[in-house]
Amino acid sequence: MTNKSIETNSEVVMHFAIRLEDGSAAESTKVHDKPAKFTMGDGSLTANFEACLIGLKAGDNRTFKLPPEDAFGQPNPDNIYYLDRNKFSAEAPAEKGEIIAFTQPDGQEIPGIVRDVTGESVTVDFNHPLAGLTVEFDVEIITVN
Incomplete structure (x- = not known):
């Protein structure tokens, strides 16, 4: 079994945690041990968030900071x-x-x-509660198909 890298149409299963700039936790998939599953390019993540994941493999852990435009947008x-x-x-x-x-x-x-x-x-x-905020994502890649 090869350890594939995340690319444009990869199906990815990962845990993630979101922290605010003050370090407080906003969300984590580990709380209920329910990792997120999605396909790259399906619109569930912003293009810049996806760009941060390209090239990662199962077992990789990364932390990256995203401004509002690349995370939950600006309040409307x-x-x-x-x-x-x-x-x-x-x-x-x-x-x-x-x-x-x-x-x-x-x-x-x-x-x-x-x-x-x-x-x-x-x-x-009715804006997303994290709209307008710079957030930090911790990701742990579980599988890449």
Whole structure:
């Protein structure tokens, strides 16, 4: 069995951890021991993230830092919504910092972060929680096919 390098259409299984610039952990696949599986070029990773993986082999461990444009993007002002406080319930209160799942018209759920509550107006941010942040990825390549 040869130890293949990651290339353009490789199927990759890897563990990853995401840290913020202050060193705090944002996410890790090792917490539940569920590695990520994807195919290079399928759109699940940004082009620059994929470029960092090219040439790595099973067993390789790497750490790299990505600016917002190459990680989760910049926050989009169009993803900020102002909702009436009466749209919230006791189970999903309009409290600053709460992350609430909202059901879209197509039935998909999307998480929103309550950023502000002023009177009857609630500001909800539907940007990815890591949008606008420089993040550090630790990757451990498990298999390459």
